[in-house]
Amino acid sequence: MSEVSTTNAPAGIGHGHDETSMGVDSRKLGLWAFIGSETLFFAALIVTYLIFKPVNEARPENQLPHEFLAINFTAGLAAILLASSLTMVLSIAAIRQNNQRMFRIWLGATIGLGLMFLGGQVYEFYHLYAEGLTLGSSLLGSTFFVLTGFHGTHVAIGVVWLSMIMWRGLKRGYSANDHMDVELGGMYWHFVDLVWVAVFTLIYLLP
Amino acid sequence: MANVYNDNAHSAAASVGTTGGHGEHGQAHEQHGSGLYWLIGTILAIVTAVEVFWPLLGVGEVGLVGGLVALMILKGAMVVMWFMHLKGDAPVFQFVFIAPLTLAVVFVLAFLLLFEGTHAGVAG
Amino acid sequence: MATIERPVQRPVSVPKAVTEPTGWLSWFSTVDHKKIGIMYLVSAFIFFVIGGIEALLMRLQLATPNGTLLSPDAYNQLMTMHGTTMVFLAVMPLNVGLGNYLVPLMIGARDMAFPRLNALSIWLFILGGLMLYSSFALGGAPNAGWFAYAPLTETAYSPTHGMDYWILGLTLTGVASIAGAVNFIVTILNMRAPGMRLNRMPLFVWAQMVTSFIIIFAFPSLTVAQVFLLFDRNFGTRFFLADQGGDPMLWLHLFWFFGHPEVYILVLPVFGMISEILPTFSRKPIFGYAFIAYSTVAIGFLGFLVWAHHMFGTGLGPMVNAFFSGASMLIAIPTGVKIFNWIGTLYGGSLQLKTAMYFALGFISMFVIGGISGITLASPPVDLQQTDTYYVVAHFHYVLFGGAIFGIFAGAFYWFPKMSGRYLNETMGKIQFWLLLISFNVTFGPMHELGTQGMPRRIYTYQPGMGWDFWNLVETVASFGIAIAVALFMWNVVVSLRSGQRAPADPWDGSTLEWATASPPPVYNFAKIPRVHSRRPLWDSKYPEMEVSHSQGTRPMKRKEVAALDTGDQDQALFDPSTIHLPAPTFGPLWVSLGICVVFYGILYLVDSNYLSVIAVVAGLGLFAFGVTSWLRSADRDSAGAH
Numbered sequence: 001m002s003e004v005s006t007t008n009a010p011a012g013i014g015h016g017h018d019e020t021s022m023g024v025d026s027r028k029l030g031l032w033a034f035i036g037s038e039t040l041f042f043a044a045l046i047v048t049y050l051i052f053k054p055v056n057e058a059r060p061e062n063q064l065p066h067e068f069l070a071i072n073f074t075a076g077l078a079a080i081l082l083a084s085s086l087t088m089v090l091s092i093a094a095i096r097q098n099n100q101r102m103f104r105i106w107l108g109a110t111i112g113l114g115l116m117f118l119g120g121q122v123y124e125f126y127h128l129y130a131e132g133l134t135l136g137s138s139l140l141g142s143t144f145f146v147l148t149g150f151h152g153t154h155v156a157i158g159v160v161w162l163s164m165i166m167w168r169g170l171k172r173g174y175s176a177n178d179h180m181d182v183e184l185g186g187m188y189w190h191f192v193d194l195v196w197v198a199v200f201t202l203i204y205l206l207p
Numbered sequence: 208m209a210n211v212y213n214d215n216a217h218s219a220a221a222s223v224g225t226t227g228g229h230g231e232h233g234q235a236h237e238q239h240g241s242g243l244y245w246l247i248g249t250i251l252a253i254v255t256a257v258e259v260f261w262p263l264l265g266v267g268e269v270g271l272v273g274g275l276v277a278l279m280i281l282k283g284a285m286v287v288m289w290f291m292h293l294k295g296d297a298p299v300f301q302f303v304f305i306a307p308l309t310l311a312v313v314f315v316l317a318f319l320l321l322f323e324g325t326h327a328g329v330a331g
Numbered sequence: 332m333a334t335i336e337r338p339v340q341r342p343v344s345v346p347k348a349v350t351e352p353t354g355w356l357s358w359f360s361t362v363d364h365k366k367i368g369i370m371y372l373v374s375a376f377i378f379f380v381i382g383g384i385e386a387l388l389m390r391l392q393l394a395t396p397n398g399t400l401l402s403p404d405a406y407n408q409l410m411t412m413h414g415t416t417m418v419f420l421a422v423m424p425l426n427v428g429l430g431n432y433l434v435p436l437m438i439g440a441r442d443m444a445f446p447r448l449n450a451l452s453i454w455l456f457i458l459g460g461l462m463l464y465s466s467f468a469l470g471g472a473p474n475a476g477w478f479a480y481a482p483l484t485e486t487a488y489s490p491t492h493g494m495d496y497w498i499l500g501l502t503l504t505g506v507a508s509i510a511g512a513v514n515f516i517v518t519i520l521n522m523r524a525p526g527m528r529l530n531r532m533p534l535f536v537w538a539q540m541v542t543s544f545i546i547i548f549a550f551p552s553l554t555v556a557q558v559f560l561l562f563d564r565n566f567g568t569r570f571f572l573a574d575q576g577g578d579p580m581l582w583l584h585l586f587w588f589f590g591h592p593e594v595y596i597l598v599l600p601v602f603g604m605i606s607e608i609l610p611t612f613s614r615k616p617i618f619g620y621a622f623i624a625y626s627t628v629a630i631g632f633l634g635f636l637v638w639a640h641h642m643f644g645t646g647l648g649p650m651v652n653a654f655f656s657g658a659s660m661l662i663a664i665p666t667g668v669k670i671f672n673w674i675g676t677l678y679g680g681s682l683q684l685k686t687a688m689y690f691a692l693g694f695i696s697m698f699v700i701g702g703i704s705g706i707t708l709a710s711p712p713v714d715l716q717q718t719d720t721y722y723v724v725a726h727f728h729y730v731l732f733g734g735a736i737f738g739i740f741a742g743a744f745y746w747f748p749k750m751s752g753r754y755l756n757e758t759m760g761k762i763q764f765w766l767l768l769i770s771f772n773v774t775f776g777p778m779h780e781l782g783t784q785g786m787p788r789r790i791y792t793y794q795p796g797m798g799w800d801f802w803n804l805v806e807t808v809a810s811f812g813i814a815i816a817v818a819l820f821m822w823n824v825v826v827s828l829r830s831g832q833r834a835p836a837d838p839w840d841g842s843t844l845e846w847a848t849a850s851p852p853p854v855y856n857f858a859k860i861p862r863v864h865s866r867r868p869l870w871d872s873k874y875p876e877m878e879v880s881h882s883q884g885t886r887p888m889k890r891k892e893v894a895a896l897d898t899g900d901q902d903q904a905l906f907d908p909s910t911i912h913l914p915a916p917t918f919g920p921l922w923v924s925l926g927i928c929v930v931f932y933g934i935l936y937l938v939d940s941n942y943l944s945v946i947a948v949v950a951g952l953g954l955f956a957f958g959v960t961s962w963l964r965s966a967d968r969d970s971a972g973a974h
Contacts, residue, residue, distance in 0.1 A: 034301045039308050052570075299520060
């Protein structure tokens with residue numbers, strides 16, 4: 001390339017972040033901004049749950065969280081998701097050292113743990129529906145399922161995203177100098193975990 | 208809130224002003240050893256366990272809620288700072304995440320406050 | 332106060348273009364920010380005209396008491412679609428279109444940071460608009476107002492699928508807005524030419540950056556509210572159903588937490604345009620650059636703390652009212668700062684009264700009127716008297732039409748030569764301006780009076796003998812003056828594109844980088860990325876003897892560099908543009924957005940026809956996946972080509 005087009009990073013290419021005005025990778029900056037936006041999205045979902053919580057209790061057809069939500073089971077889900085964050089970050093650490101084998105193992109573990117979480121959530125939803133907690137049964141059902149359902153959708157998107165990274169890793173290969181894809185997938189994954197940290201405390205644990 | 212938002216805006220602007228085109232921040236790729244990640248992961252697991260048993264300790268209403276929220280913030284901060292590498296990363300990343308996070312917290316608190324008085328009216 | 336005499340125009344040498352895809356198909360695969368900008372402008376203008384026709388129909392209905400042109404239901408649909416169209420499908424994308432075209436040029440970049448994401452935004456916007464309008468043919472348009480107050484939007488009161496189209500169509504455009512805003516943020520922060528510090532950026536770029544942050548912070552609240560409403564209407568939840576414990580107030584708070592910042596999303600980019608146009612035609616630098624830039628940030632920040640002033644009528648209590656009233660009045664300060672900066676820019680300038688300047692001056696005066704009626708509405712006692720009357724209609728039309736649309740017309744006349752290589756006709760433009768100014772004021776001015784007399788808004792007709800007949804008739808007649816003015820503009824565009832006077836690279840003797848390249852710019856924008864040393868790179872290079880690098884009123888600082896704009900004319904002769912790497916066109920973003928759109932149609936009819944809807948959702952996801960792979964292949968080819 002001539003020096004002309006390297007004065008200014010080629011449009012849309014995430015490489016060579018030392019060429020940009022802020023000295024940071026464009027895609028990473030974009031993803032951080034998007035995550036910032038998602039934070040407000042989940043804040044609105046969570047605050048709706050909290051606003052309706054006392055209203056639900058005062059309703060004649062109320063369904064109380066502690067009668068339906070199993071904390072021990074969800075603590076297991078939380079542990080799974082936290083563990084997946086650990087394996088994700090280990091996977092990034094591995095690819096930074098060009099360790100392809102550990103990169104794939106840890107990434108595969110992350111995907112597996114993500115699938116376990118989704119399976120657990122499907123199981124939980126199934127049981128709650130069987131016990132009579134549905135979208136329409138009470139304010140608890142409305143707020144709980146929409147909030148956790150959207151979180152679950154984000155986990156599912158994360159699993160697809162990480163699977164694509166795995167597939168591309170096998171096909172074209174990542175390296176210590178070229179692993180921005182992995183880092184971005186990881187950032188999104190950690191954010192999904194972060195949301196669950198909040199959901200676990202505010203929805204499941206708070207009395 | 209106001210200060211956090213504006214200070215961040217200014218520091219982002221100031222840092223650009225001084226670097227003026229070619230970044231000297233670089234990216235904060237401090238090569239953390241895997242050991243640190245295992246340590247963080249272990250602490251997160253322990254904190255989660257503490258969270259589950261916290262309600263059994265009988266610390267009273269305020270202690271219960273305050274403690275759980277504090278533990279949640281601790282966990283969240285650890286995920287953001289070390290797993291997402293925001294600690295020590297470029298200030299602009301910190302700005303585009305912390306500004307909306309601050310706004311989100313204000314948003315949640317404002318909505319809780321605004322809806323506090325309406326429960327009786329709506330519910331009963 | 333120093334003004335600048337214009338020297339003989341120095342031609343800017345531009346090497347011949349690299350091969351560029353042509354033909355109508357190229358518009359569907361383009362990732363060029365300039366083409367996408369034009370697509371935004373054209374599609375948004377079409378929606379603007381449609382929204383205008385809806386307004387004319389409503390005006391005809393209201394011309395006389397007991398009007399019979401429209402049924403109440405038709406009136407509700409037109410009212411809802413007029414508001415929704417003008418806010419989401421006209422003013423917002425007109426700003427985005429100008430931003431798309433101009434921001435990369437102004438900061439000296441070759442394209443947006445994510446050209447393919449940019450293409451996704453335009454297609455999601457167009458498909459979202461089309462989806463919204465398809466509701467007219469598919470069982471009835473949304474009919475509960477653009478603010479969609481619950482519980483009117485619930486199935487009991489709005490049984491057609493109209494509101495579902497409103498939810499899902501706007502979600503599509505909302506995704507487009509968030510993607511576009513992320514793109515602007517990254518482009519502006521990360522793609523600036525060397526030396527283009529944040530505090531040297533053109534004020535239009537500042538405005539676009541702040542607007543983009545407002546978009547990513549405000550839109551999630553709307554999306555969540557819309558998700559709740561969708562679930563209420565289709566999947567049995569009870570978020571806004573008061574009889575089941577839900578709370579219509581939640582809709583109000585969520586909607587206006589988005590809705591008020593949305594006002595600034597609509598108008599801040601226009602502030603930016605005005606801040607570019609006034610200095611050029613006053614022949615002197617903007618007065619108080621930093622004040623304008625930081626007051627934009629202040630407005631963006633305060634805009635998040637005032638949402639409940641739209642809800643004084645709901646009885647929030649004196650504490651809440653006092654807070655939101657005070658915060659709302661605070662916004663008058665940064666806005667007033669801007670007004671005085673603009674006046675300070677004009678003061679002592681050598682004014683060149685081109686059409687763009689006419690519209691810019693019209694903007695300032697009309698916006699001040701709208702701003703002042705806004706301050707009156709920020710006071711709860713006054714608001715309680717005026718809320719839900721035509722006074723409010725008058726207020727926001729002065730801000731959004733007299734403000735935003737006048738400013739956008741100013742921008743159109745100012746940048747049309749850059750986009751097309753031809754001037755818009757000045758005479759026609761000035762006739763349009765006077766016609767628009769007069770008929771706008773005659774249409775919306777009397778609404779203040781009608782509102783004070785108690786005429787409620789959102790009604791499809793009224794009884795005779797209320798004292799409202801005269802002004803309503805006058806307004807209806809005048810509204811057709813607006814229509815003629817807009818038609819004149821369209822005629823002007825058509826004529827000027829075919830046979831308008833040819834414009835040089837720098838037709839207005841501007842100070843910002845977009846004038847440093849050809850009109851229209853080559854696909855790569857700049858043969859060589861310029862190096863910037865001041866806020867007015869072009870004026871500094873054209874007038875090295877002038878001390879223009881700092882605003883009048885602050886003590887001028889001695890500039891070290893003399894040549895501000897290193898376009899390197901000698902180098903350009905030797906320069907081969909084919910070495911510039913630009914992202915290749917791809918249909919990926921189009922497939923992705925079509926896929927999302929098909930999924931949304933599936934969701935919309937999930938309740939009625941389960942079987943077909945599931946097929947649509949699956950097919951849409953398949954199309955989405957196909958689009959993503961085609962997108963990634965294109966991205967891989969580009970990054971391979973860049974090395």
